[in-house]
Amino acid sequence: MDSEIKATRLADLVNYQKESVVSKTLIEKKAGTVTLFAFDEGEGLSEHTAPFDAVVYILDGHAEITIGGKAQTVMAGKMLIMQANVPHSLHATVQFKMLLIMIRGE
Secondary structure, three states, rough: OOOOOOOOHHHHHOOOOOOEEOOOOOOOOOOOOEEEEEEOOOOOEEEEEEOEEEEEEEEEEEEEEEEEEEEEEEEOOOOOEOOOOOOOEEEOOOEEEEEEEEEEOO
8 A cells, every 4th residue: 555645635636727627537447537627717518428427526616517408507515427428518607626437337
């Protein structure tokens, strides 16, 4: 076991950058990935689908997330589940950070 392992505040592991989306992959395995994102205000991801289920947890700020044509504002401390193959998008109405857990297994 690594003696350098210590508890960390997730939001501190990725920083905002002006007019950018920053991502940092924490775990990348055959079974799935865990990735942190920091979105500057006004940034986002256009509508797309993913072949796997995913969990999104908002760490800081809030975002408008649209899943299957239904938009909702998701605030820090909240999470949602995105089912595989359902169109989704997001827009940063303010700066926000999120944790994305993608599950590749069945």
